[in-house]
Amino acid sequence: MEHHEEKNDLLADAVALRERGRREEARELLVALAADRPDDAEVAYQTAWAHDVLGLEAEAVPYYERALAGAGTGLTPDDRRGALLGLGSTYRILGRYDDSVTLLTGAVEEFPEDGSLRTFLAMALYNTGRHHESVRTLLRLLAATSEDPSVREYRRAIEHYAEDLDATE
Incomplete structure (x- = not known):
């Protein structure tokens, strides 16, 4: 039990340092x-x-991968979602677009209600040249989550065109 408490104390110390700007x-x-x-x-x-x-994305990758190894055993669902988002975004920043799409596609399947995962997936899709799929993903998200009255008024039309961006009716 002491080993677990020591880890928690050290994690708390690290968080406190980060919050005081001592990253x-x-x-x-x-x-x-x-x-x-x-x-x-x-x-x-x-x-x-x-x-x-700290902008050390390449150095972050092995830690994200380690955190997610074995289906992220030991992570809370929220931390697992955060690690998937972090790694997917980091892959994209590093130009590993296909890895980003693969990882984020799985993450969206695992956490279908998470709009941030779908947003980052759309960016990675764009980077792979899959522009229609990228815009479709963003339009679906917009239609599902916008509180803007003018967007909500056209929700059905937005959802319809999200399925076929080349449709004219």
Whole structure:
């Protein structure tokens, strides 16, 4: 039990450092913790995130991948969703567009109600040249989630055209 409490204390310390703007110190603490606990998905996820916020996307990838290994065992559903979004977005930033589409497609299937996953998938689809699918994804999301009265008024038409962007009627 002490080992678990120690991990939680160290994670809390890293979060506190990050919240005080001491991101590099938080990253260093998490790297050390991840080295000590290489199979801990939660630590790997927090370490990936610490790299991401510093613009160290390439360094974040192995931690995200470690966090998600074995279907993300050890992550809460919200952290798993966050790790999928983080890794998918990071793949895209690094120009790994096909990897991003593959990962985010699976993430959308796993978390179909999450609009942020669909948004990042649309961006990755765009980067792979799948422009129609990208716009379709965004239009479906817009139609489903917009509170704008003028969008809601045309929701059916938007949903219809999302299915066939070349349709004229």
